[in-house]
Structures are given as C-alpha cells and as structure tokens.
Amino acid sequence: MNHVEVSGLKIPVTVETDIFVAGGGSAGVGAAIAGGRSGLKTFVAERIFALGGMMTSGLMSKIAISASNHGIAEELLKRLDAHQKSDFLSGRHEVPIDPELAKWMLDKMVIAEAGADVRFGTTISGVIKEGRDIKYVIIDSINGLEAVQAKYYVDCTGDGQLGFKAGASYIVGNEQGYGSSPTLMFRIANVDIEKLISEMEAHPDIYASEQDTYSNHKISPAQNRKNIAGDKYAHFADFIPLIRQKAKENPGFLSDWELEMMLQRGLIFMNQPQGTHVLVNSTRIPYFKGDNSKELSDAVVAGRKQAAATFRFMKAFVPGFEKSFIMDTGSLLGIRESRRLTGDYIFTDDDVNSLRRFDDGIVSNFGGVEIHSVNGKSTDIKELQGGFYTVPYRSIISKDLDNLYITGRCFSANHAALSAARNIAYCMALGQAAGTAAAQLLRRNKSQIRDIDIKPLQKELESII
Numbered sequence: 001m002n003h004v005e006v007s008g009l010k011i012p013v014t015v016e017t018d019i020f021v022a023g024g025g026s027a028g029v030g031a032a033i034a035g036g037r038s039g040l041k042t043f044v045a046e047r048i049f050a051l052g053g054m055m056t057s058g059l060m061s062k063i064a065i066s067a068s069n070h071g072i073a074e075e076l077l078k079r080l081d082a083h084q085k086s087d088f089l090s091g092r093h094e095v096p097i098d099p100e101l102a103k104w105m106l107d108k109m110v111i112a113e114a115g116a117d118v119r120f121g122t123t124i125s126g127v128i129k130e131g132r133d134i135k136y137v138i139i140d141s142i143n144g145l146e147a148v149q150a151k152y153y154v155d156c157t158g159d160g161q162l163g164f165k166a167g168a169s170y171i172v173g174n175e176q177g178y179g180s181s182p183t184l185m186f187r188i189a190n191v192d193i194e195k196l197i198s199e200m201e202a203h204p205d206i207y208a209s210e211q212d213t214y215s216n217h218k219i220s221p222a223q224n225r226k227n228i229a230g231d232k233y234a235h236f237a238d239f240i241p242l243i244r245q246k247a248k249e250n251p252g253f254l255s256d257w258e259l260e261m262m263l264q265r266g267l268i269f270m271n272q273p274q275g276t277h278v279l280v281n282s283t284r285i286p287y288f289k290g291d292n293s294k295e296l297s298d299a300v301v302a303g304r305k306q307a308a309a310t311f312r313f314m315k316a317f318v319p320g321f322e323k324s325f326i327m328d329t330g331s332l333l334g335i336r337e338s339r340r341l342t343g344d345y346i347f348t349d350d351d352v353n354s355l356r357r358f359d360d361g362i363v364s365n366f367g368g369v370e371i372h373s374v375n376g377k378s379t380d381i382k383e384l385q386g387g388f389y390t391v392p393y394r395s396i397i398s399k400d401l402d403n404l405y406i407t408g409r410c411f412s413a414n415h416a417a418l419s420a421a422r423n424i425a426y427c428m429a430l431g432q433a434a435g436t437a438a439a440q441l442l443r444r445n446k447s448q449i450r451d452i453d454i455k456p457l458q459k460e461l462e463s464i465i
C-alpha cells in the first residue's frame, strides 16, 4: 500500500477516486449524485452520521426552490411527496420538509442509487498539495488517519474547510468581519395548531405581526388553516404584542435578557408535514464569525438556552401549546454564513439585484438579499420582483487551485450576495454543477477545472439554469 508522510507520520493511501466530495450537505449531495450518475468513482467524507447537513441535521423547515430549478432538488421533493402521499411541491416556492424522511431518502439517492462511497464520522483533517493541485486529502475517522487521492475535489463543507486546509483564500463576514447571525432551530411537538389559528382569528390585535418579513410570509390565520389542509407552507409570526402583554401581566416570568431576546425576534414558526409539531426559527446568536471552535461551541450552548426560554413562554402563553414539549434542537447549529472561499469571480449583490445572467452561468436562482443583522436584532430583506439571475462557473472554482470546486454556502460571493444565494435547492444545484463539470472534464481527459468547455456544460445543466 502507498503511504504519504506528514510531519513524520506515515499515512496509508486507502482510496483512489475520481471525485472527492468534502461534506454531505445539500451541495455535497448534489455533487455526489451528479458525479455518481455520470459514472465517476465518487467518495464523500461527512463528519456526522447523516446526509443533508443544515437541511436535515440543522432542522430546516422548508426548501425554497425556484420555478426554473428542475434538478436534483426537485427530484428529492417529488420523491418525498410520493412517499408521504403529499403534494407539497405544488406550493413550489417554499416546500415544507420532514428532516428525518429526507435523511433516509438521501441515503437511498446518494449511496444506493448513485453508488457514492459515503463515509460518515469522517473529518477532513489536512491536505497535501503539489503546486496549485490538491494531491491528497487526509481524513480522520474510526480507522485513524488515511489519505485519499482524487482527480477533482469539491468543498461542500459550508465552512470552506477543505479550501482553508489547502491554504485557499477566503473572506469572513461583512466589513467588520461578522456574518449573518446564526439560529439554532428547534421543534415543538404535540401542538394544537387549529386552536391557535382560532384564537388568532378571534383576537387579531394581540396576534398582529410587527416586524418586516417576506410578503409571502404575511399569511392570515384563515389562509394558514387552508395551507396546512392543502399541503402548503404555513408561517406564523411574530407575536410581539402578545409577548409584551404577557410580560406586563406576569412580572418576573421572563428575566430581562429573555424578554429582550424575545422582543428582538418574536416567535417565528412553521408547519411540518406531520401536522402536530412546529419548527421554531426564533433564536439568534449575535456577532458571529464561524471560524473558531470556542465561538461555535458557545453559540450552540447559547442557542439551546434561548430555545428553552422561548419554549417556556410558548407553553405558558401561546394557545394550543399547553401540552407541547420540545421534540429536538438542531444537531447542527444553523449557520447562515462563515468562510466564503474566493473564486475567479466574487458574485455580488449587484449581480443579484440586477438579475445578471452571465455567459458562463451554470445555475440560476431567485432569492433576494436577506441579511440577518450581525447584532441579531433585525432582518434586512430585499425581495426581487420575479425573475432569475445566474451564477458564473468562475464563482465555483477556487482562485488559488486548479482542481478544487467550491460550492454550497462557501462558494465565492460577497456577504450580501451569499444571503440571497444560499437556499437549499440552490446549494444542491451548485453541487450538481460541480459534479457534472468534473465528469465532463474526465471524459475529455482534462485535469484542470479551468479547461471546461462551457457550452456543453451549460447544455447538460439546462434543468438548473
């Protein structure tokens, strides 16, 4: 067996593969399925024991999918609908999702069908380079350290972990170095949502929403009832008048920090396919960079503390929650932004707002800028009035390396543009583009990702452009 030597350690080269996918979140799933289906030997290293990343283990409530995305994300949603005998995809723009069902379906699509060699409990721990090429990735798992050699590498870790370890350039946050604030999602079970809707109809003033949100989230109680019955997305926010009133009537129930935290964001929750539980998106961690292990650990602890306080209020004062309990909190912190790797082109908010379509566009998207302020106090939303923009191939190739794709939420974008272009279906499409591009390069015997022939690639990616 071949070995590589790192700091005096002899590490066995145990895997030779065509494409190495770092991280099995939305982008990793897209890359692995596209690579596997194109006949590439595909290896995926995932640090936790499930595929889907934020979508599943981060407990995301819904998949935002544009009307023009007919790629792997649409396929996943169709299959979830078929399995649960629902019709959620007809709501198209935002499709509620069952994270557990998605984990199982992704195992099937990525491992059983696309044939990818997925290694759970496996972390990227280092990189050996030769010039501008990654030669080996060192992985760490229950096996100990191993080296994997691939022809092409795709960083789908969300945090730019592979690029970072390969010394690729990256940027963190806005001008002050902070990113959009993260959220620890949690689910509450045994909720009588019908009771809540009736109360909201009976007392519109106390259940009025004060904060700015997406126009399609401003749903009347009657419409929410219809949406739930009709397999569509329901959204409840923000209960700030109720929080104020209950705090006044029950002095001391909420501590000062709890009241401040709850008034900042209010209560935001959504329906889930099973109907008796909701998913809460109310916690926020301010001034977050996402590139430091102590900061990450503290953020998860703070998120759980906020979730416990929020739930205590909901159980006590929100109608329909009297018999509820916390079902789970995300096993991954909901990180909106951490390291953004630098590509040949940095995609910008101007590209988003002007609906720019690039000559080397490989994926289209419809999301507008949505910055969760770095202090956690507000959300700046700039909705697009329809239409699509594309993201160029140059934004998914690392500027410093010749065989590294950078996809998902660590692709090359500025702070504001990432806030628009980080939805699940879009990250999956970016991964799909990278896996498809690698297969085309291999068929033409090209080892450098800049040698892509863009027209044939765009032809094969028609379903997502």
Ligand SMILES: Cc1cc2nc3c(=O)[nH]c(=O)nc-3n(C[C@H](O)[C@H](O)[C@H](O)COP(=O)(O)OP(=O)(O)OC[C@H]3O[C@@H](n4cnc5c(N)ncnc54)[C@H](O)[C@@H]3O)c2cc1C
Pocket: 022, 023, 024, 025, 026, 027, 028, 045, 046, 047, 048, 051, 052, 053, 054, 055, 060, 061, 062, 063, 064, 065, 122, 123, 124, 156, 157, 158, 159, 161, 182, 183, 184, 185, 281, 333, 334, 335, 336, 407, 408, 409, 410, 422, 423, 424, 425, 427
């Ligand atoms: C609170 C919140 C709410 C959101 N709401 C929505 C929404 O409603 N709809 C929507 O479409 N999008 C939403 N998003 C955005 C979306 O969920 C994410 O941007 C998207 O899922 C990111 O996918 P990804 O594959 O790039 O990264 P991730 O999902 O983060 O996946 C990265 C994967 O890499 C793995 N990994 C990381 N480091 C390593 C390593 N060193 N070794 C091995 N594996 C590693 C991780 O475990 C993970 O599985 C939301 C995001 C947040 C945070």
